[in-house]
Amino acid sequence: MKGGLKVPLISLILIGFVCASVILLAYVKSPFLSYWTPSQDRVFQISPDYKVKDEEVLRERNRSGQSEDNVNFESSISNSSTKDKVTEEPITNTEIEGSAGIPPSFTQKGGDLKALKEKNSSREQENEVTAPLNSAGIAIENMTSDSKDHGCNYAKGRWVTDDSWPLYSGFHCKRWLSAMWACRLTQRTDFEYEKLRWRPRDCEMEEFTGVKFLKKMENKTLAFIGDSLGRQQFQSLMCMITGGEDRPDVLDVGCDYGLVKARHAVRPDGWAYRFPRTQTTILYYWSASLCNLTPINASNPLTDYAMHLDRPPAFLSRFLPRFDVLVLNTGHHWNRGKLNANRWVMYVDGVPNTNRKIADINGAKNLSIHSIIKWVDSQLPKYPGLKAFYRSISPRHFFNGDWNTGGTCDNTTPLSGGKEVLQDESSDAGAAEAVKGTAVKLLDITALSQLRDEGHISRYSIKSTPGVQDCLHWCLPGVPDTWNEVLFAQL
Ligand SMILES: *[C@@H]1O[C@H](CO)[C@@H](O)[C@H](O)[C@H]1NC(C)=O
Ligand SMILES: *[C@@H]1O[C@H](CO)[C@@H](O)[C@H](O)[C@H]1NC(C)=O
Ligand SMILES: *[C@@H]1O[C@H](CO)[C@@H](O)[C@H](O)[C@H]1NC(C)=O
Ligand SMILES: *[C@@H]1O[C@H](CO)[C@@H](O)[C@H](O)[C@H]1NC(C)=O
Ligand SMILES: *[C@@H]1O[C@H](CO)[C@@H](O)[C@H](O)[C@H]1NC(C)=O
Ligand SMILES: *[C@@H]1O[C@H](CO)[C@@H](O)[C@H](O)[C@H]1NC(C)=O
Ligand SMILES: *[C@@H]1O[C@H](CO)[C@@H](O)[C@H](O)[C@H]1NC(C)=O
Numbered sequence: 001m002k003g004g005l006k007v008p009l010i011s012l013i014l015i016g017f018v019c020a021s022v023i024l025l026a027y028v029k030s031p032f033l034s035y036w037t038p039s040q041d042r043v044f045q046i047s048p049d050y051k052v053k054d055e056e057v058l059r060e061r062n063r064s065g066q067s068e069d070n071v072n073f074e075s076s077i078s079n080s081s082t083k084d085k086v087t088e089e090p091i092t093n094t095e096i097e098g099s100a101g102i103p104p105s106f107t108q109k110g111g112d113l114k115a116l117k118e119k120n121s122s123r124e125q126e127n128e129v130t131a132p133l134n135s136a137g138i139a140i141e142n143m144t145s146d147s148k149d150h151g152c153n154y155a156k157g158r159w160v161t162d163d164s165w166p167l168y169s170g171f172h173c174k175r176w177l178s179a180m181w182a183c184r185l186t187q188r189t190d191f192e193y194e195k196l197r198w199r200p201r202d203c204e205m206e207e208f209t210g211v212k213f214l215k216k217m218e219n220k221t222l223a224f225i226g227d228s229l230g231r232q233q234f235q236s237l238m239c240m241i242t243g244g245e246d247r248p249d250v251l252d253v254g255c256d257y258g259l260v261k262a263r264h265a266v267r268p269d270g271w272a273y274r275f276p277r278t279q280t281t282i283l284y285y286w287s288a289s290l291c292n293l294t295p296i297n298a299s300n301p302l303t304d305y306a307m308h309l310d311r312p313p314a315f316l317s318r319f320l321p322r323f324d325v326l327v328l329n330t331g332h333h334w335n336r337g338k339l340n341a342n343r344w345v346m347y348v349d350g351v352p353n354t355n356r357k358i359a360d361i362n363g364a365k366n367l368s369i370h371s372i373i374k375w376v377d378s379q380l381p382k383y384p385g386l387k388a389f390y391r392s393i394s395p396r397h398f399f400n401g402d403w404n405t406g407g408t409c410d411n412t413t414p415l416s417g418g419k420e421v422l423q424d425e426s427s428d429a430g431a432a433e434a435v436k437g438t439a440v441k442l443l444d445i446t447a448l449s450q451l452r453d454e455g456h457i458s459r460y461s462i463k464s465t466p467g468v469q470d471c472l473h474w475c476l477p478g479v480p481d482t483w484n485e486v487l488f489a490q491l
Contacts, residue, residue: 152203154486155444158420159451162197166477167208168244170194175246176238176273183475186460190412193455193475198448198482205489210241214278216491221281221322225313226329227288229394229480232473233327234284236480238273241282249276257283257319269315287313288333289344290372296345307344309353309364310371320379320386325491327443328372329391332472334365369434377438387491390435391443391483392428397453397471409456409471416454421447441490445483455479 170177170184179185199205206212224234242250251274254260259270272283292311297303320326333339339346339361346353346364357363369390376388398407426432427446435442449455455478457470474480 152200153424154200154203154205154489155426155447156202156421156424157198157200157448159196159415159448160199161195163195165197166194167481168239168242168477170475170477173239173242173244176235176242177476178235180461181232181235181457181473181476183457183460183478188458188460188475192412192414193452194477196414196452198485203489205485208240208485208488210243213241213488214275214280217280217324218278219280220324221283222325222327223319223323224284224327225287225316226290226391227286227332228473229332230327230329230391231284231286232476233391233480233483234271234282236476237282237484239476240481240484241275250274251276253281257285259283259285285315287315288330289368290328290330291368293344304343304345306347307339308347308350309358309368310348312372312375321383324385324387326376326386326388327391327487328376328389330369331365331393334361336361366430369430373434373438373440377440380439388440389443389487389490390431390440392426392431392446395446395450397456398469403472407471408469409453409458411454414454415451418451421451423447443483443487443490445486448482449479452479
């Protein structure tokens with residue numbers, strides 16, 4: 001009996017081994033895998049990956065060293081060929097439920113988790129967030145923030161453990177939270193990072209509640225414009241306001257801003273939602289570079305795009321009059337590979353750039369950031385109610401390599417590199433310099449996020465891919481929640 005069992009067992013092991021090898025080989029050889037895998041590149045995936053790759057190779061050959069930059073990410077509602085569209089989220093609900101190994105009590109209703117969490121929350125107001133708003137709820141809110149010091153430095157402080165965090169469950173918030181960023185839906189098992197709150201040293205930071213936020217933003221519109229890290233902040237805010245609960249009353253108002261999915265596109269260029277009771281609108285628009293992009297030859301479906309380093313995205317100039325709060329960010333698309341893949345060609349003053357200093361990626365980024373901030377600043381006198389923020393760079397934490405060379409962020413122990421920010425200056429000197437002398441405020445999250453290397457997606461994903469880690473994006477709930485708390489305090 002025993003001997004009889006052994007043979008098939010060994011065969012099974014062998015077969016398993018062979019399969020594993022084949023998969024591994026396929027992974028190593030596959031030319032397009034690197035495009036859909038996590039990492040910073042997830043932010044600009046374009047669907048016909050193989051095609052882009054070819055073009056990149058072609059372009060590589062004729063590299064002039066300067067003006068080879070493209071991708072029409074921003075243009076699914078403009079005149080791009082709708083084929084080159086983003087495939088950021090091919091994740092369906094069935095995939096989520098099938099592969100994540102979540103205890104059923106949590107997947108189905110998740111009430112247990114919430115109940116546990118909130119039972120002894122010192123912050124009872126949080127409970128209101130999860131319930132639909134009622135006028136009484138709004139009425140009892142007392143806006144203490146008006147009296148606080150707007151001049152203090154929220155970026156200086158330390159991380160503390162707070163058992164009442166997070167403000168929403170990563171099992172929920174399915175309407176707004178992308179499954180790929182909901183680490184509760186992955187194989188990840190450590191969640192200490194969800195319990196950390198930022199405590200500024202020299203300022204009272206008002207605790208965030210959805211009720212207070214909506215009251216502050218009554219009849220107002222908040223717009224995030226930026227790359228995928230801006231999108232993370234947007235999703236985080238939607239979850240924070242709703243407590244991650246389903247809110248059927250919240251309206252999709254993307255149409256009001258032209259944010260509709262083009263035919264053949266995988267997704268629209270952004271999203272906009274309105275909370276009807278307070279008429280508060282929160283929106284996000286994808287603009288990875290904060291430059292205006294225009295097709296160089298509009299009648300050519302494969303056209304390059306002029307990337308106007310000194311001109312604001314058309315979406316921003318068009319809709320700015322409607323915004324009350326604006327949060328801009330850029331940073332992680334400023335590298336040759338992405339510019340090439342997107343077919344972005346640097347333009348300055350309406351013509352192809354010839355300035356060597358600007359042609360350098362960092363020079364171009366610097367010019368672009370200065371330009372957009374200067375432009376917004378120039379608009380502020382026309383819109384006295386508008387509060388504009390430039391969000392400093394979100395740090396990456398690739399150790400022992402970069403995103404495409406096996407870099408990792410495996411640490412699961414929070415704050416092993418320290419928990420305090422003591423410096424007065426921003427770690428993002430370029431951003432700090434760019435807002436200097438303008439009325440645009442810096443939403444300075446760089447140093448505080450730098451301490452949170454354990455908070456990234458890391459190797460976990462719904463479709464986990466061996467060897468490739470995302471040490472750029474953050475688990476949600478997670479670090480971007482803090483960005484929003486700091487933003488809220490400054491509104
Ligand atoms: C490379 O440049 C040369 C001359 O500038 C041009 O003739 C050729 O078509 C280009 N090749 C590609 C692949 O763009
Ligand atoms: C496409 O471009 C043309 C002119 O360049 C413009 O009139 C038209 O509105 C654009 N279409 C879209 C959908 O943006
Ligand atoms: C919860 O709070 C109540 C009263 O605030 C206290 O009596 C109880 O011991 C707490 N339970 C836990 C598990 O902390
Ligand atoms: C907020 O509360 C303080 C004291 O609790 C009170 O003096 C103040 O009037 C309240 N403000 C509003 C706007 O209700
Ligand atoms: C919001 O708009 C409504 C309708 O115009 C108005 O009645 C209300 O006073 C406004 N609230 C604030 C805080 O401006
Ligand atoms: C624009 O693209 C069309 C279609 O590919 C081509 O026929 C035309 O010559 C191009 N125009 C310019 C100015 O390059
Ligand atoms: C960035 O651009 C601004 C404005 O164009 C310029 O004054 C500044 O010197 C630049 N900084 C760097 C580091 O190039």
